Amino acid sequence: MFIIKMKRILYILALIISLANSAFAQKFTAQTSKQRVAIGEQFQISFSLNSSGNNFQAPSLANFDVYSGPNQSSSMSFVNGSMTQSISLSYIIAAKKEGKFTIGPAIVNVNGTNIQSNSIAIEVVKGAANQQQGNSAAQAPSAPTENVSENLFVKTIVDKTKAYQGEQITVTQKVYTRYQLRGFQDIKFPDYTGFWAQDIPGNQQIQLTNEVIDGVTYQVGELKRTYIFAQRAGKLEIEPMKVECAIRKQSNRRPRDIFEQFFGGGYEDAVVSVKSKPITIEIKALPEANKPEGFSGAVGNYSFKAQLSKESVKANDALNLTITLSGNGNIKLATPTDMHFPEDFETYDPKIKENISAGAKGVNGSKTFDYLIIPRHEGDYKIDQLNFSYFDPEKKEYVTLPSPEFNIHVEKGNADESTSSMVNPKSKEDVKVLGNDIRYIKTNDFKLQAKNNYFFGSALFYTGLISPLLAFMGFIILRRKHLEQNKDVVAVKSRKASKMAKKRLSIAEQHLKSNNKEQFYIEILKALHGYLGDKLNINVADLNKEHISQILKTKNSTDATIQQLTSTIDNCEYARYAPSAVSGDLNGIYNGTVELIMKIEDEIK
Secondary structure: OHHHHHHHHHHHHHHHHHHHHHHHHOOEEEEEOOOEEEOOOEEEEEEEEOOOOEEEEOOOOOOEEEEEEEEEEEEEEEEOOEEEEEEEEEEEEEEOOOEEEEEOOOEEEEOOEEEEOOOEEEEEEOOOHHHHHHHHHHHOOOOOOOOHHHOEEEEEEEOOOEEEOOOEEEEEEEEEEOOEEEEEEEEEOOOOOOEEEEEOOOOOOOOEEEEEEOOEEEEEEEEEEEEEEEOOOEEEEEOOOEEEEEEEEEOOOOOOOHHHHHOOOOEEEEEEEEEOOOEEEEEEOOOOOOOOOOOOOOEEEEEEEEEEOOOEEEOOOOEEEEEEEEEEEOHHHOOOOOOOOOOOEEEOOOEEEEEEEEEOOEEEEEEEEEEEEEEOOOEEEEEOOOOEEEEEOOOOEEEEEOOOOEEEEEEOOOHHHHHHHHHOOOOOOOOOOOOOOOOOOOOOOOOOOOOOOOOOOOHHHHHHHHHHHHHHHHHHHHHHHHHHHOOOHHHHHHHOHHHHHHHHHHHHHHHHHOOOHHHHHHHHHHHHHHHHHHHHOOOHHHOOHHHHHHHHHHOOOOHHHHHHHHHHHHHHHHHHHOHHHOOOOHHHHHHHHHHHHHHHHHHOO
16 A cells, blocks of 8 residues: 555656656747847847747837847757757847837747747937947947858859840859858848849748858858849949848857856857858840841740730720730840731730749749720721740740731721721821812801901900909909918918828939839838828927827728838838848839828828
8 A cells, every 4th residue: 555655656746847847848038138228229139949849929029120030040958968959039129219118928839838938128218329339339249359251151152154135144142151140130232233133032031051161061041042134245243242140159268167168168149241252244145146027135935925805896996915925034124026007006005914923943924915906997907927036045046936917807887986087197098188279168067257247345345355354353362262271381281291292202213213222212201201291290200100100090091001101111211221131112112102192191181
């Protein structure tokens, strides 16, 4: 009986120890490099888990600008035959405004159970720009003293250094390290001057793999992959990429105690700036020999399809000719052969629809051109010579894709439509004036003037006599109304807000055409702030997202519009500090801003 009780006690003790070890193995903590920072000062927040987990959910960082992250690192150690593993996710962030903020707990799933980290309190103080920079310089970790170029560097890799104009070139930006990589504070990618560039969407989290160079093993992470297409012949240079890396390295200081000495000393974080080497690519002009007539500059591998909506219509009825280009290459810049329609056809510029993406094999997709055609006269017509030509860089030759010949039968239209068609200056059947001796007979209604009907003393005479007086009185009334309306300065600014926003957006449009991303985002942000300040009568000092959102809600603006406005301001503010790290369709951002201003105008009238 005693033995049975002892077995039960030992079983309970073993269960308690197992649960304690399990709880200890699932420790999830959060810590920051600083708890008191200035506005705009960068600091690091990291979340560490001493076991494996998944489904990491970061806390809200709405009051902070995120410059880098999440950046993952891991470590393993063996003590007395027991292995300990830890995983760390870190962010480089900076506060947007003054105050005391609490960064809530992060959540991670471990063995099917969600566990939370601790919360962190951050105090943000006000400071001048030069003071903030001084504090950052004083508190930032120092760079390694050894030759880091052997242990940390970045490379710009291209799949070819010689190519034809318009041929696809793959550019890969990689970082090589023998240190423990903690993250990136700033990345400046090349501008690709002289090229059209298409970025490949990648994961926010950089995956590290091992690569051996000259017998040395490095951890390698791919930062970005881009497809570029040269726009002119000659030697073009890809500018260096610049990266600020946050690393953890072994400290050179003497160990503080016997434990540090025994386990190999301590570690310290450092920020290192590295730069890749520029690359020169030799671009060959497309050969002139055997160049097809009407070649529009398409380079790659394409297919071509032409389709007519109908082949029998009545005069003045519309039909559509649809041309679709599909394939791989510089399809964004591709255009079909010049269209040659019959003279009796009225045509319009085509509607263009694009479905282009960048994948593992390059830039591919389709581009559709929809032409609207209106035959003006009856008869039988033919549309031909719609062939599409492109240059194949692999075969080093031009390829011409034929299209079918379209025969169109045009029947006689209605009488009214036939009459209206005579005004078409391109028509072969239009009547031409051959001289002034023969005039057309007037068939429409016209009025005859009675004999001895004089202008003096008529009703029209007296109307003209008093019209200046009536005009002067109208001017006085309108002037008083104008002065009355402009008494209220706030109302005047509100009425003119949309006009001023259009003027500001015109400056952003100029930077859009010149592909100046940094100034484009700055002007978009100025246009939004100027418009909202005038429209909602908000002082410049109070122009922040929270205040703007509150006022828009009181004006019955929708949550979707407020969310779109907040997202646009966030993107523009982020682009001001890291313009080169921002990618996206600038035309879409510009058009979205115009639509956003129109929405706000409609909602708060």
